[in-house]
Amino acid sequence: MQGDACKLPFEDETFDVVTSNYVYHNIPSSDRQAILLETLRTLKKGGTFAIHDIMSKVKYGDMQAFVQKLKDMGYDDVKLVDTTSGMFMTKWESTWMGLSGSAILMGRK
Numbered sequence: 001m002q003g004d005a006c007k008l009p010f011e012d013e014t015f016d017v018v019t020s021n022y023v024y025h026n027i028p029s030s031d032r033q034a035i036l037l038e039t040l041r042t043l044k045k046g047g048t049f050a051i052h053d054i055m056s057k058v059k060y061g062d063m064q065a066f067v068q069k070l071k072d073m074g075y076d077d078v079k080l081v082d083t084t085s086g087m088f089m090t091k092w093e094s095t096w097m098g099l100s101g102s103a104i105l106m107g108r109k
Contacts, residue, residue: 005035010042018042018049022099025054032060036105040070043109052083056101063103070107078107 003009005027018039024032036051043049055063063080070078081087083102084094094100 005029006038008038008042012041013044013047014042016044016047018047018051020051020053022053022102024051025059033066036066040075040109045109048106048108050104050106052102052104054099054101055080055103055105059101063105067105074109076108078105080105 001009005024006029020039024035027035029035039051040049053060057063060066067078067080081104083089083104084091084100088102089097089099091100094102
């Protein structure tokens with residue numbers, strides 16, 4: 001389905017799971033945190049999410065503050081996991097592949 005990631009064509013709480021792998025940094029936007037919130041709007045209560053992207057400060061702003069914002073909004077088990085520290089790739093590999101700042105934002109609504 002083709003659509004606008006900034007205004008998804010789905011009702012609130014439509015999906016049980018939301019996942020993405022290296023997509024959001026390609027969406028032209030000055031506020032990617034707003035795109036994340038729009039995505040999470042479509043997640044059902046109790047649903048889980050895992051969004052993997054280049055979540056550098058330049059592209060996403062302060063993601064630690066965003067994690068806290070989600071927790072304050074009632075999301076559970078929210079974590080931002082660095083994927084450049086050896087779990088998925090090394091720092092050198094992330095730099096070589098242009099993926100510095102890669103992380104997975106995960107949790108439950």
